[in-house]
Amino acid sequence: MQWDWQVFCKSTITGELAPGCFGSGGEVTYLQWMLSAWGWTVAVALLALAIALCVGLLVGTVRTQAARPWALLAACWTELFRNIPVLVQIFLWYHVLPIFIPVLKNLPAFLLAACALGLFTSARIAEQVRAGIQALPAGQNQAATAMGLRLWQRVRLVILPQALRMVLPSLTSEAMNIVKNSSVAFAVSVTELTLFAMQAQEETARGLEIYAGVTLLYMLTALLVNRMMALIEARTRVPGLLAVT
Amino acid sequence: MNFSRSFSRCLFLLLALPSAMLMWPAWSYADTLKKITDSGSMTLGYRESSIPFSYLEAPGRPIGFGVEVANKVVEAIRQSSGKKEIKLVYQAVTSQNRLALVANGTVDLECGSTTNNAARAKEVSFAVNYFYAGSRLLVKKAAHIKGLADLAGKTVATTTGTTTFGQLRKVSLEKNLNLSVVPAKDHADGFLLLESGRAMAFAMDDILLAGLLLNAKNPADYEIVGEPLQVEAYACMLRKDDPAFKKLVDDTLLGMMKSGEFDKLYNKWFTMPIPPRARSLALPMSQRLRENLKSPSDQPAS
Numbered sequence: 024m025q026w027d028w029q030v031f032c033k034s035t036i037t038g039e040l041a042p043g044c045f046g047s048g049g050e051v052t053y054l055q056w057m058l059s060a061w062g063w064t065v066a067v068a069l070l071a072l073a074i075a076l077c078v079g080l081l082v083g084t085v086r087t088q089a090a091r092p093w094a095l096l097a098a099c100w101t102e103l104f105r106n107i108p109v110l111v112q113i114f115l116w117y118h119v120l121p122i123f124i125p126v127l128k129n130l131p132a133f134l135l136a137a138c139a140l141g142l143f144t145s146a147r148i149a150e151q152v153r154a155g156i157q158a159l160p161a162g163q164n165q166a167a168t169a170m171g172l173r174l175w176q177r178v179r180l181v182i183l184p185q186a187l188r189m190v191l192p193s194l195t196s197e198a199m200n201i202v203k204n205s206s207v208a209f210a211v212s213v214t215e216l217t218l219f220a221m222q223a224q225e226e227t228a229r230g231l232e233i234y235a236g237v238t239l240l241y242m243l244t245a246l247l248v249n250r251m252m253a254l255i256e257a258r259t260r261v262p263g264l265l266a267v268t
Numbered sequence: 269m270n271f272s273r274s275f276s277r278c279l280f281l282l283l284a285l286p287s288a289m290l291m292w293p294a295w296s297y298a299d300t301l302k303k304i305t306d307s308g309s310m311t312l313g314y315r316e317s318s319i320p321f322s323y324l325e326a327p328g329r330p331i332g333f334g335v336e337v338a339n340k341v342v343e344a345i346r347q348s349s350g351k352k353e354i355k356l357v358y359q360a361v362t363s364q365n366r367l368a369l370v371a372n373g374t375v376d377l378e379c380g381s382t383t384n385n386a387a388r389a390k391e392v393s394f395a396v397n398y399f400y401a402g403s404r405l406l407v408k409k410a411a412h413i414k415g416l417a418d419l420a421g422k423t424v425a426t427t428t429g430t431t432t433f434g435q436l437r438k439v440s441l442e443k444n445l446n447l448s449v450v451p452a453k454d455h456a457d458g459f460l461l462l463e464s465g466r467a468m469a470f471a472m473d474d475i476l477l478a479g480l481l482l483n484a485k486n487p488a489d490y491e492i493v494g495e496p497l498q499v500e501a502y503a504c505m506l507r508k509d510d511p512a513f514k515k516l517v518d519d520t521l522l523g524m525m526k527s528g529e530f531d532k533l534y535n536k537w538f539t540m541p542i543p544p545r546a547r548s549l550a551l552p553m554s555q556r557l558r559e560n561l562k563s564p565s566d567q568p569a570s
Contacts, residue, residue, distance in 0.1 A: 036438050049441050118464065128465075209428070212450045212461070218428055222451060225429045 030229040031057065031236060038227075053223055053233070060219035061240050067137050067215060068205040068244070072198055074141025075148050080183075082145060083152025088178055097149070104146035110207050113139040117211040136208035144201055151193050155186030188259060195252035199245045216240060300376050300506070300513040305349045312338045313361035313369055313378035313505075319479050320537040320549060321399070321502070322380040330358055333537040334379030337398065337504065337521065341377060344520045367391055370505050377517065379504040381475070385568045388505075395504040395517040396564045398530075400556040402496025403432045405469040406462060406477040408489055413469060415494040416445060425450045425458045425467035432471050435497040455480060462490075471497065478538075478549040487547070499556055501569040518566065525561045 031054040032044040041052045051059075086097035104112070116139040121128040127135065159182060167177040187194075209218035220237040224230035304310045314330035315322040322332040342356050359375050366382060369375045370392050383401075384394040405424070407413040416439060426432045428451040440447040450467050452458035459480045461467040470477070474492050481487040504521075506513060524530040531553070536542075538551045556569070 035434070036441055118460065121464075210453050210457075212425075212452060212466075214451060218451055221428050222433055226431070226434050 026232060027229055028232055030227050030232050033227065035223075035226070053227065056223065057216070057219055057233075057236055057240070060214055060216045061244070063133060063208070063213055063215040064202070064205050064240075065244060067133050067140065067208050067213060068202045068248075070134070070137035071140035071144060071205065072201050074138065075144035075197070075201065076194075078142065078145035079148025080152055083149035083156065084178055084183065086149065087153050087156045088174060088182070101146045101149050104142050105150075107143075109140065109143045109204060110210060112143055113207050113211055115139070132211045133208065133213045136205075136211050136213050140201065140204055140207070144197060144204070148194065148197055151190045151197070152186065155190035156182055158189055159185055185264065188261065188264060191252065191256045191259075195249060195256075198248045198252055202245045202248055203241060298507075298510060300510050301345065301349075301516065303373075304345055304354060304376065305351055308351070308353055309355050309357045310338075310342050310345065311357045311359050311374065311376045313366055313375035313380070314358050315362075315380040316360060318381040319482065320542050325543050328358065331543065333398075333533060334381075334504065336533055336537075337524075338377055338379050340524060341517050341520050344516055348516065366505065370507060373507070376513075377504055377506050381502055382505050383568075384501045384503040384566070389568070391508065392505050393508045393510070393514055394566050395506060395514065396521045396525075396566050397501040397503045397557075397560055397569070398521060399475070399502040400499050400554050400560065400569060401473040401475045401502060402499045402554060402556065403435060403471060404474045404477065404492050404496050405471050405494040406459070406480070406490055406492055407469045408462070409491050410489070411468060413493060416443070416447075419447060419469055420445045421447075422468040423448045423450050423466065424469045424471055425452050425461040426471045427452050427455050427458050430472070432473075432497065436471055439497060459484070473500070474551060474554075475549075478551045482545070482547050482549060492551070496554075496556075499569040501565075501567075503566065518564075522564055525564060530561065 029040060032040050032052050034041050034046050034050050034052055035056055036046075036050045041047075041050070044052055044054055046052050046055060082097045082100050086094050086101070088094075089097070107115075113136055116127075116135045117132065163181055163185065164177060167181040172180065205215060206217040208215050209221070212218075216237045220233050224233045227233065312330075312335070314324075314332075314335060316330075317323050318332070318334075320332050322330055322334040325331045339356060342354060346352060346354050359369070361369050361375060361378060361380070366375075366378050366380070367388060370378050379398075381399075381401075382388075384397055388394075405413070405416070405419075413419060424436060424447050426436055426449060433449065433451060436447060436449050439445065440449070450461060452461055452470075455472060455476055458467075458470045458472060462470040474496070477492050481490055484490065504517060506517060521530070524533065534553055534557075538549050538553070541548045
């Protein structure tokens, strides 16, 4: 079989090779389309990650630290969002919720996809935060209480700074997973990388080249997230706090 | 058992199997008409759910527009050969295996929803085209949309992985319509986008749209409008390089077209209630098919 990498320089309108690999006058090449699809993938993933981190942190902390009814609520949240397949959740956000909350209908699909993906992942992050908190020696919390710190102060100043440092490696995995899971957004018509691949390989009949390009971009994005998290891990390290240095 | 003997047996099987598969096409009859009159039966390849061309009314009992055309072909063979006892045998085919089964002789004739195109014409032969599918717009009647021009600046859904997506982008740029194309996961999802109001129209092949409406909750709320963006011809498929059989199938279709029988058959399957739900596709004959009745063609639609 012959590789034909020029497929990326073809116009998505006429199918002709565009000079300089970039189209003009409203015409775009498959390369441009792929880059814009990459943008949507990154947008969905980053927004979902932000939602997942905020909500996951809150739910994980509440589940371990707050009074019983609140902890129970947090436990329910976790079970609800991690027991429903992410594709089903995305359909619920896109097709079912707008029936009850009409405002959602006016939101762009990528926001709804990011919400669905973010809340799904928030359940997983909440569990990791809980693992980190419960791994701390009981003396930490007791000593902080003895010093007269309130609940919010104990969590903010003593517990989370230690717990989060412990679970950073597994949070890295979760952040990389979000990039890859963002491909479910194609199901609600977000023109991200997976949708681009499905359509472009049909139009150009060069499936292998298209999928190779898309795979490369997914890998690149996941690697960037990985390096970013590694940087955070190195920057926030406190010598002597954890067993492994 | 002796090792070398069992080994040579294995080797024999390994070599024999692929060579038997390679020889398979050579067994097929070049003269389909002789095969049919000798064996007393013609094998029709049918589809399980290509409504209304070829689909199952009950297990093993295919019905449809294409099945009736095939019955006419058998009738013509009975008349030309003088043998009364030739019967029609059914063999299920799918979109993946239909070409191979026609080429290797398992199936003599396939009358379903097969597009007549140049790539396939290298392996099989096509009879006179009997349907033209055009990609058109499904809209809500209440929206009063009559064509693409009414959709300028609006959202149009289409299915991911189809050629219609590219056609929409092209026409949007050429006519400066500024369409916002929403790619749906599949045909059912495209209809859902229209139903829920996220898209003003769903662009797809008219026959598929009519099929979706057949199962919709309230089909009366929708209509198929606009000029086709692109047209594909459907035709019966038969073996390549068999001019006698092709002529017989073609003559059968041409005779039906001339006598008005084709019109009646078309109306029966496309505009009147059909099994299993006794609903009508409500798809009147397209301009393109009408032209084909006047000057029949067996070539792909350009």
